[in-house]
Amino acid sequence: MFVAINRLRMPAEYGSHLEQAFEKNAGGMADVAGFVSFDLMRAEAGGEYLVVTRWEDKPSFEAWREGDAFSRAHSSTNPNSPVKSELGTYDVVLTRP
Numbered sequence: 001m002f003v004a005i006n007r008l009r010m011p012a013e014y015g016s017h018l019e020q021a022f023e024k025n026a027g028g029m030a031d032v033a034g035f036v037s038f039d040l041m042r043a044e045a046g047g048e049y050l051v052v053t054r055w056e057d058k059p060s061f062e063a064w065r066e067g068d069a070f071s072r073a074h075s076s077t078n079p080n081s082p083v084k085s086e087l088g089t090y091d092v093v094l095t096r097p
Contacts, residue, residue, distance in 0.1 A: 001036065001092040002055040010083045012046035018083065022051075025073055029053075032069050034060020054092075061089070 010018065022040050029035050036054040043049065055061040064070050 001095070002058045002061055003090045003092055004053045004055070004061055005088045005090070006051040007086045007088070008049040008051060008083050009086075010047060010049075010081075014082055015042065015046060015049070018049060028069065028073050032060075032064050035064065058089070058091075 008018065019040070019042070029038055034056040036056060038054075039050075039052040041050040041052065053061070055064075
């Protein structure tokens with residue numbers, strides 16, 4: 001399994017806007033090949049979110065990033081958005097139920 005974690009930082013008051021944007025597009029990943037799951041996590045202190053996606057493998061993630069589904073999901077991104085993004089990718093070496 002392969003995991004991508006996108007750390008999003010922004011002014012705390014922008015958080016509700018971000019949550020609404022993700023909620024609006026919540027079903028967009030259902031038919032993406034190799035996609036396993038998605039979580040949006042809000043830091044208790046505010047101002048930071050983690051977008052965690054799980055994939056069957058790295059090629060599935062890369063195909064999504066290069067494909068139409070990714071373009072559609074990010075087409076309405078505001079170029080003046082205060083959100084700063086940092087992507088990390090990980091191979092899962094151990095998991096427990």
